[in-house]
Amino acid sequence: MAALPLPIHRGQAPDHSLESKYEVLADFEPVVKELMEKHESKRELWFPSDILPADEGTVNEKELKELRDRARGIPDSVRVALALNIVTEEGLPHFHRLIAENLGSRNFWNRWNNLWTAEEDRHGNILRDYVRDTRLLNFRELEHIQFNYIRSGFNPQWTGDPYKIFVYTTCQEKATQISHVNTGKVAADQEPLLNFITQKVSQDEARHYAFYMNVFKEILERDPNQALVAAAAILPSIDMPGISVANFNEYADVVRRSGIYGPRDYKRIIEALFQSWKIEMLTSLNELGRKAQEKILAIPQRLEKVAEYVESRSTAKSFRFEVVFGRVLEMA
Secondary structure (H helix, E strand, O other): OOOOOOOOOOOOOOOHHHHHHHHHHHHOHHHHHHHHHHHHHHOOOOOHHHHOOOOOOOOOHHHHHHHHHHHOOOOHHHHHHHHHHHHHHOOHHHHHHHHHHHHOOOOOHHHHHHHHHHHHHHHHHHHHHHHHHHOOOOHHHHHHHHHHHHHHOOOOOOOOOHHHHHHHHHHHHHHHHHHHHHHHHHHOOOOHHHHHHHHHHHHHHHHHHHHHHHHHHHHHHHOHHHHHHHHHHHOOOOOOOOOOOOOHHHHHHHHHHOOOOOHHHHHHHHHHHHHHHOHHHOOOOOHHHHHHHHHHHOHHHHHHHHHHHHHHHOOOEEEEOHHHOOOEEEEO
16 A cells, blocks of 8 residues: 655655654554444434524523523532633644644545544534533633634644654543543532533543544554654653643643542553553564653653642642633632
8 A cells, every 4th residue: 555645844854764654554544444434333423502402493591591500500610620621622723733734634544634623623612602501601701712722823842743643642532531521520410411511522532532542552563663652752741732721730720629630640541551552561672662661661650759749739729710700719
């Protein structure tokens, strides 16, 4: 099978190792076709309007009032998490571009990028619709944050390496899944519809995670040394979508303190990937591969130290976000 055409990065010298990576990706296009078919066969294609009716004559004013009454009791910590989740989901253009740049936009992989983008597009839409219907956030401020996030771009240092994007997307999809699930769970008793919505979104994220995880598993089988080098560069820590949002660390701190997502969750993601990818069992590696393997296997211990450090330094703190109407949020 012919090799994939390399995406053009202006000013870069030819990279023969990069050429070999695109040859590997081209080699298992039939496997990817099967993964996509399996993915679509298990997917339930839902739309935001199925859950939040929007057509003329379908909006029940009594039900809408009941929804807003329930939403008033949602804790501000959940509102902060939801705001961050919405903004990161709305960063979809960044990631469609990154996948196209790294995998090409005129080949088989573009079919997956378009399918993935179409599925992901519903996530930001339904969360946005929910927030607007419930009046849960300062909507004008949310729109302002979204605008600035899209405008600021997202250009991680690892762009230009197709192996690295599969490692990143695998971790990012799982982290996003966890964040959505836990956001809904925290609010479930007060607002079951929000929990239902976040569960629907997280189910999609779980299927996307499975796709990316299995793709990288194929890469490890075909090119273990270069695959491990790519994984060693990404796995120690990933820049979550939304990192360019103003006060991102404050948002992330509230999310961690709320038990929604934090360093220990990422550690569990890494440990699960070690088992799925059988990192420790890989043999017949060259020197680069062995060094990368050693670095990767040391990551959980380092993440445990990071989690312990963050927890030991955590003291009671006040937060204030305009998107949550400027209210002061006190957290232990």
